[in-house]
Amino acid sequence: MKTVLKLAASAALCLGAFAHPAFAEDNIVKIGVVAAESGSFVSAGHTLPAGVGLAVKQINDAGGFKVGGKTYKLEMVKRDDRTDIATAIAATQELVRDVKVQAIFGSETHDFTLAMAKITQPAKIIHFAGNSTLAKILNPDSVKPGGEDHYLFQSEPQEFQRSGSTARGVLSLLEPLLGFKPKKSVMIVGNDATGQFLSSYYYKALKAEGQDVPDIIFYPPDTTDFSPFLTRAKSLNPDIIHFWYNGDSTLTALPQALELGAAKSYFLFGVDPGIWKEKQLSADVPVAMSCVPVCWGESSNPKAKAYFDAYFAAGAPHGVTSSVSLLYHDYVHFLVEAWQKADSFDPDKTVEALLNLHHQGVVSDDLTFNPTHQVTHATEVCAAAPGGAISCAMQQPPAEAPKS
Template sequence: MESQTTSAPVSRRAVLQLAAAAGIAQLAPPFIIQARGEQPVKLGLDNPLTGTYAATGKNEQTGCQLAIEQINAKGGILGRPAELLSEDSSSGDAGTAVQKARKLIDRDKVSFLLGNVNSGLSLAMAQVSSEKGVLHVVPGGHTDAITGTTCHWNVFRVCNTTRMLTNAIAKSLMDRYGKKMYFITSDYAFGHTLQDGYDANLKQYGGAKLGEDLTPLGTTDFSSYLIKAQATGPDVIVFLMNGDDLLNALKQAVQFGLDKRFHLAGANTELEVLEGLPPEARIGDWDAEWYHIQPGVPHVDEFVAAIKKKTGRVPTARTWFGFVGAWTCALAANQAKSLDAVKMARALQGMHLPPEVGLMPNAPFYRAGQNQLIGSIFVGHAQAQGSQPDDLFHVDKVVDGAEMAGTVQESGCKMTWPA
């Protein structure tokens, strides 16, 4: 378990009284009184720190940690210090994720639950948080149902839905490279709803699905799937997976020379994946959900510098997911002036993130009645290296997420609130 807190036995009122007694009439900006108090407000992060999604999970944790530092430097949550408690959910074991969620809520008495990278684990955790009535922020689990057919009043999501991701890229792939597609898809909630999204896009734009293989999470050998894909003669081989699975699949596709015969693409990619690939395998068209190079967007460079100071590396979309997730908890409580979950969830309905948290061209907001964050999607292509060593993705266009999200009714979310 990992925790962070800023606390001291001296209250804010005592500090001000001492200052007045010393004859200090004013404390001019940028003087900041840090969050103080004996009882911290606890945020519980239940996320993968081992397995296929370890790298992405750890980066979400880093984003949470930076947010906690900033929250405490700005007065904390309701004047109390914020503290982060972290548990390893594993990358694919729903039983472990649920057990850790219950521990954080029942034993550690967290006021907020965060997680999970794995969509299936996020759905399982949402059942627990809903049962317990705890505000739950899902930083990076994409499957549509989280803010769709199984939505809950207490569960909010930072990353995009899978349908938003396919809507952002599918038509441009068909227009540029052809409409015959073969799919290699992760066999769990994330892959399933990505496939559903692409299937709908193919039907909408006259595409053809030549075949689909479902691959278990944690697959290391993709050779049989790649052989089947090339035999169908597709225009595009579409990889609907993430983490180490996507890394291994792309490496093997390039080793087989498939990139010389077909276009390789997918839905979302991650900087963690691109960093792990050899330069020759940094190819294909993808969505990025956040990117560290955004000229002219306020506060992005400050965020990048703060993360580099902590880790020596640039932030990824996952770092931003975790950062926004933890900040969402503080914003909800401070806006509601309460740690009551219903009051905080109500306060988040329609809330726009402040620019220093949103960090993208289209100011992100939580859509009322669905609890889905709507912001920007960065559509582009992977590259061996761009303007700097860690510039591994070229943004071709920035898409407004509101145009990709459909309506609340189309999402299938029928939210009910406690009486």
């Protein structure tokens, strides 16, 4: 029994060693990042701390920012959620209650963000997340002062806007490459929370652009053999197969689709032309790609090159979804501008400032939040011709959601 007691006491002491009091310096403002730096979502996850970290460096290198007559610098405190909800929640608890951050960025996973918001919102922590699926909870009631999501902001356009902008870009770029106006589209979509949500909007966007969409084919998220889904798609004789939404899965599916000759052209959501070039991919049919929100391999956005040069110079890897970093980078600058405008770190005053600002970011010269805390901007689409030439365009999103 003595041994058991000793072991148990040692265990309790070891567990107690996890305790570490919150530490704050007078002129340092801590902002937290919760992202999947390991696990199945690492591809998008590593872009969050990279984007936020770059913004923090830019702000600090410029001498910091002034609030209440005092100059502050930022400190990023990042936590890896390991693509595990329990770890994401623990990390959020730690950042909110122990580290006492002023704001949180992340996560890129919708379910995790919803659970995280249950912690950040009662604690009045400004929370930015690049999940368009947040539209499910962001409504006039939930974001009003005292509402349960008053401090939550969606740093990605509403999905009808992103889908609309993307659909317009894909069709406008593929039409000249195909030599005819594409009329029939089939969607192949990963069957998870994000896939179900995104595809429901993109389907409507395609229909709004006059496309005949006979089928949405869902595949299990961990699929590697796409032949059953591609065979089904091919039987519908589509002009375009649209792959949504995981760039890694899409890059697995495309060679199989090309070999099968499943369609006359393809669209790959979330695949950067930079990856297309680096992997020396080619196709005998036109292939469109979209970036969330601006591409790094090729871009029509004049600010993109400078941003991505700095982003990669800071050590971030070239990834399928490196551009996702822009859903966070711009909002660190935006938040600092809001603090300066409010001349306070008070969360309510910060929310008010965020809703009244027009911020010049990389993604857009006029980033604003609407009354339900969501931004509006275009999404870039690029297309690789069979010869290899890549052209890009940013089509403005529709003002209103399609009716059907």
